[in-house]
Each structure stands twice: as C-alpha cells, then as structure tokens.
Amino acid sequence: xxxxxxxxxxxxxxxxxxxxxxIITELDSYMSHDNTTPLAIKAWRAIGKPIKHKERIVIHFDxxxxxPNVAAAINQKQSREFIKAEGIDNFFQRGICHQVMxxxxxxxxxxVIIGADSHTNTYGAFACFAAGFGSTEIAVAWVSGxxxxxVPETIRIxxxxxxxxGVYAKDVMLETARQLGMDGxxxxxxxxGGPFIEALPMADRIVFANMSTELGAKCGLIASDxxxxxxxxxxxxxxxxxxxxxxxxxxxxxxxxxxxxxxLGPLVACPPRxxxxxxxGKLEGTPIDEVFIGTCTxxxxxxxxxxxxxxxxxxxxxxxxxxxxxxxxxxxxxxxxAGVLRTFHDAGCVVTSTGCGACIGRHGxxxxxxxxxxxxxxxxxxxRMGSAEAEIYLGSPASAAATAxxxxxxxxxxxxxx
Amino acid sequence: xxxxxxxGDNVNTDEIIPGRYNITTDPTELAEHVFCEVRPDYAPxxxxxxxxxxxxxxxxxxxxEHAPIAIKGSGAACVVAxxxxxxxxxxxxxxxLPILTCPDASEIAESDELEVDxxxxxxxxxxxxxxxxxxxxxxxxxxxxxxxxxxPYLTNHDIEELE
Numbered sequence: 122x123x124x125x126x127x128x129x130x131x132x133x134x135x136x137x138x139x140x141x142x143x144i145i146t147e148l149d150s151y152m153s154h155d156n157t158t159p160l161a162i163k164a165w166r167a168i169g170k171p172i173k174h175k176e177r178i179v180i181h182f183d184x185x186x187x188x189p190n191v192a193a194a195i196n197q198k199q200s201r202e203f204i205k206a207e208g209i210d211n212f213f214q215r216g217i218c219h220q221v222m223x224x225x226x227x228x229x230x231x232x233v234i235i236g237a238d239s240h241t242n243t244y245g246a247f248a249c250f251a252a253g254f255g256s257t258e259i260a261v262a263w264v265s266g267x268x269x270x271x272v273p274e275t276i277r278i279x280x281x282x283x284x285x286x287g288v289y290a291k292d293v294m295l296e297t298a299r300q301l302g303m304d305g306x307x308x309x310x311x312x313x314g315g316p317f318i319e320a321l322p323m324a325d326r327i328v329f330a331n332m333s334t335e336l337g338a339k340c341g342l343i344a345s346d347x348x349x350x351x352x353x354x355x356x357x358x359x360x361x362x363x364x365x366x367x368x369x370x371x372x373x374x375x376x377x378x379x380x381x382x383x384x385l386g387p388l389v390a391c392p393p394r395x396x397x398x399x400x401x402g403k404l405e406g407t408p409i410d411e412v413f414i415g416t417c418t419x420x421x422x423x424x425x426x427x428x429x430x431x432x433x434x435x436x437x438x439x440x441x442x443x444x445x446x447x448x449x450x451x452x453x454x455x456x457x458x459a460g461v462l463r464t465f466h467d468a469g470c471v472v473t474s475t476g477c478g479a480c481i482g483r484h485g486x487x488x489x490x491x492x493x494x495x496x497x498x499x500x501x502x503x504x505r506m507g508s509a510e511a512e513i514y515l516g517s518p519a520s521a522a523a524t525a526x527x528x529x530x531x532x533x534x535x536x537x538x539x
Numbered sequence: 540x541x542x543x544x545x546x547g548d549n550v551n552t553d554e555i556i557p558g559r560y561n562i563t564t565d566p567t568e569l570a571e572h573v574f575c576e577v578r579p580d581y582a583p584x585x586x587x588x589x590x591x592x593x594x595x596x597x598x599x600x601x602x603x604e605h606a607p608i609a610i611k612g613s614g615a616a617c618v619v620a621x622x623x624x625x626x627x628x629x630x631x632x633x634x635x636l637p638i639l640t641c642p643d644a645s646e647i648a649e650s651d652e653l654e655v656d657x658x659x660x661x662x663x664x665x666x667x668x669x670x671x672x673x674x675x676x677x678x679x680x681x682x683x684x685x686x687x688x689x690x691p692y693l694t695n696h697d698i699e700e701l702e
Contacts, residue, residue, distance in 0.1 A: 192562035239602040255604040255630035265698040304596035502553040509576040
C-alpha cells in the first residue's frame with residue numbers, strides 16, 4: 122500500500138519506509154548553481170571535512186551567466202576556483218540546471234537527488250525523488266553523501282480527459298494550483314497520475330513536477346513507464362536499464378483531487394499569486410510590455426516550437442518586447458536546425474543565450490516600475506523580474522505567443538482557429 | 540524584551556530578500572536589504588532580539604538561504620509563524636535561526652512586546668498579557684538547533700548521529 126514516494130525511498134533504504142518516518146538517505150547527485158554554490162562552499166569550509174564522492178557533485182552556472190555585473194563575476198570566479206581546486210568534473214555552463222541535469226544523464230527512475238534550487242522537483246517527472254534544499258545542506262552532502270528527510274505524505278492528483286485545442290499542460294497545472302492553493306501541498310509529495318498523464322510526453326510531464334514547488338510540495342512525482350524510458354534512451358545520456366516505479370493500487374493518500382482536463386480552456390495566473398488563476402478571457406486586452414518565453418517550466422523544444430508556430434509569418438506588437446530563452450544549448454541547437462529561431466527573429470523577438478535569464482530579474486529582460494509581463498515562468502511573486510512595482514502573469518507558451526502578437530493578453534485559440 | 544514585526548500570509552523569499560541582492564552571502568550586507576520592498580521600515584528600525592511574526596506559509600518560493608541569513612543578520616532573535624514553506628524551515632534551522640511554529644501567531648500584533656523561550660516554545664505577549672505555546676521541534680532538529688546550526692553540528696559530529 123505504498124505511494125510512489127514511499128516506493129522510491131523504500132527501495133533506496135533497502136526496506137519499507139512510510140510517511141512520517143525520518144530517514145538519512147544516501148544520495149545519487151547533489152546539484153547547485155552559480156547563485157547557491159558560494160554559500161555551499163562557505164558552509165563546507167566551516168564544516169572543515171573532506172569531500173566524499175566528488176563524482177556526485179554537479180555544479181551549473183545558469184542563473185546569471187555570463188555574469189551581468191562585477192559582484193556576480195566575483196561569485197563565479199570563486200566558485201570556479203573551488204571547482205578547479207577540488208577537481209569537480211560535473212561542471213556545466215550550457216543551460217538551466219534542471220534541463221542539463223536531465224540531458225546529462227543524472228536523472229533516472231529511483232534515483233535520489235537534492236539540489237540547491239527550489240525547482241529541483243523537476244526530476245520527479247522521471248520517478249526520481251528530487252527536492253530543493255538550501256546551500257548548507259548541499260555542503261552537508263559534499264562531506265557525508267547523505268541528507269536527512271521526513272518521508273512525506275502524498276496528495277494524489279488524478280487527471281483524465283483530452284485537452285481541447287489551444288489548451289496545454291501548463292493550463293492544467295495552473296488549474297491544479299487554483300484547486301490546491303500555494304500552500305496546499307506544504308511538506309507533502311504530489312503524485313500526478315491517471316490516463317491524461319500516462320498519455321503525456323516527457324516535456325509536458327516535466328511541467329507538473331517542476332511546478333509542484335509552487336504549491337509547497339517537497340516533490341512532485343510521476344510513475345515511470347515506456348515514455349520515460351524511451352525519452353531517457355533517446356534524449357539523454359542516462360544509462361539503463363531503467364526501472365518501473367509506480368504506487369500501489371491501495372496506496373494511502375492524505376488527499377485526492379480529480380480533474381477532467383477536457384473541460385479546461387487556457388488559464389492565466391494573476392500577479393502576485395500562482396493560485397490566482399482565471400480563464401484567459403477575463404484578462405483579454407490587458408496591455409503587456411514584455412512577453413518572456415523560456416525557463417525550467419516551459420523553455421523546452423516543444424514549448425518554443427509551439428510558440429513559434431503561432432508567430433510564424435507574423436510580427437509581435439511593436440511595444441511588447443518578446444524574449445525567447447531556450448532552456449539549454451542543446452535545445453537552442455535543435456531549434457536552430459529546425460529553423461525555429463529564425464521564425465522568432467523574423468517575428469521581431471529577441472532570442473537570448475540559454476539560462477534562467479529574465480526569470481530571476483537580474484538580467485536579460487528586467488522589468489521597470491509599472492510594467493506588466495506575460496511569461497511562461499512558474500512563479501509571479503512581487504519583484505521576481507525586477508521592479509517590485511511590475512506585474513507578472515503566467516500562462517502557456519501558446520498564450521504567451523498570442524499575447525506577444527496582440528500586445529495585450531490574448532486567447533491563443535483566436536489564432537489557432539480553435 | 541522583543542518587539543514583534545508583523546507580516547501576513549505567504550511571505551515569499553523574493554519579499555524577504557529580492558533576487559538582485561543575492562550576489563552577496565554576507566549577513567550584514569543582506570540584512571541591509573531584508574524586506575526592503577514589503578517593509579522598507581524594517582531594516583532601519585529592527586533592534587537586536589526583535590521577532591519576525593508571520594502568518595501561513597512563511598518563506599515560500601526559492602531555496603535561497605540568503606532569506607533566513609538576511610533575517611538572522613538583521614538581529615531578529617527568531618521567526619514565529621503559523622506555518623512555513625518547507626525549504627525555508629530547513630534553511631532556518633540549518634543556519635541557526637530559530638523557527639517557531641505557533642498556530643496563535645495571528646493573535647500577535649505589530650509592535651507587541653514579546654518574550655520567547657526558544658527551548659520550551661512558550662511565547663509571552665507582554666502587551667496583551669497572553670501566553671502562547673509554539674509546537675515543539677523534533678528531537679533531532681533540537682540537536683541541530685542546540686549546536687547553533689548544521690555546520691557547527693557537523694564539525695563535531697557525523698550526520699548519522701542525528702538518528
């Protein structure tokens with residue numbers, strides 16, 4: 122009667138564990154990035170113990186890379202010196218950490234990963250236990266290879282039905298956020314399942330795992346199946362054989378939610394709450410200064426290809442700057458080869474180098490006071506993208522593209538003819 | 540005597556310390572900007588030993604440890620809230636900022652004079668003449684708190700000793 126998270130952690134511990142148990146578990150990888158590594162180094166020096174298993178350390182530069190100012194440059198210089206001195210092989214500067222973790226084969230079913238980034242949950246789409254932690258805990262992992270965890274209770278989200286045209290995984294996730302609320306899953310695991318999820322490709326499954334953080338969840342998990350294995354084999358360097366992890370039919374859940382996705386239209390989260398979700402029609406015509414398409418939520422090949430399909434042969438509104446940031450260099454290259462980047466350029470968008478970009482308000486699309494952005498990001502907090510007097514709306518890549526064309530919030534179904 | 544600085548529900552890490560200030564890890568420097576957008580009066584006005592009082596889901600959002608470090612660096616003795624986002628809760632404990640969960644936190648008002656016993660979790664509101672009990676921390680968490688954070692704990696112990 123185990124939930125998915127209990128299955129994964131029981132396998133790791135070599136015996137059954139259940140919600141509420143405190144465990145100290147061995148880890149497969151510990152991830153940090155340019156923003157969180159400096160504090161981990163500081164904590165590691167303070168602990169004063171040698172690094173164990175340095176092959177498990179993975180460090181990415183993605184949050185403000187290449188450095189947009191001197192302070193960030195100093196931070197990165199210090200981290201780079203540490204990486205060199207300690208001989209850390211897993212050092213990447215080629216995309217958003219979570220996307221690169223997947224591409225570079227660190228993510229697979231049953232693995233247990235911690236990351237000094239709140240969206241580490243992303244790997245849960247592969248039935249991988251993955252959760253965000255602070256930098257100090259990364260330093261603890263460097264010296265011990267382990268972390269303490271409370272095995273979480275689970276909320277089961279059962280999704281069924283078929284999406285109407287113009288509606289995407291992001292819209293479904295926003296509906297989930299609306300129903301659960303931004304603290305609706307605090308300390309809990311969320312398990313996404315049902316026929317809708319089973320039929321979903323990995324790029325879309327990732328949206329759910331990624332945004333579980335926004336509801337306060339420790340992790341967001343999806344059972345591993347053929348789709349998972351095929352993706353890992355073809356799109357990543359992960360080495361199989363890969364294992365199926367699924368919850369038992371009689372698993373105990375703290376809560377169950379059931380959503381028929383067929384009934385949904387395009388949705389938008391209004392500033393400054395991810396759970397303040399309304400049908401896009403209610404906001405139709407709201408002027409937008411910046412459209413941002415990218416991030417660990419929706420910066421994948423499929424997302425950008427979808428946005429480009431709406432923009433093809435058209436021009437974005439003159440006073441709505443439209444920024445496109447591929448989630449990794451690999452995605453950038455694939456988009457380039459397929460002519461998608463050219464479509465963005467022809468439509469009047471700015472395609473930036475890969476990374477977190479505008480999502481953290483430090484470079485590549487910072488907002489001025491009084492400006493409004495429509496983005497494919499996962500959170501819309503006050504001040505997230507720059508000025509605290511700016512506003513951030515969240516929606517699907519298709520809604521973002523339709524909005525870019527209109528210069529104001531606009532229903533993508535009008536362009537898709539749906 | 541500690542003075543309460545009252546915040547609402549869902550105070551997020553961008554509100555505690557906006558991302559643009561995370562280029563430093565220095566507690567004093569971070570403290571200069573703590574809550575700068577939601578409570579610009581906090582950083583210049585907070586006194587050593589004051590208490591940050593939150594509502595539900597305090598510290599939601601990013602995993603940035605800069606958030607509890609900035610609060611600790613400001614001189615606040617502890618945070619008292621109805622509930623916390625999980626990463627903030629762990630980060631607070633790990634960096635040695637006492638984090639108290641108290642369902643009655645909503646009854647504490649701005650500028651109330653408080654006395655907080657971190658060990659027993661008893662919160663005495665001198666202004667209102669009321670007493671509240673915060674939830675006791677799990678035993679292994681108390682070991683980390685007693686050491687002043689996970690870093691000082693690990694300099695003298697191994698992680699297995701937490702079990």
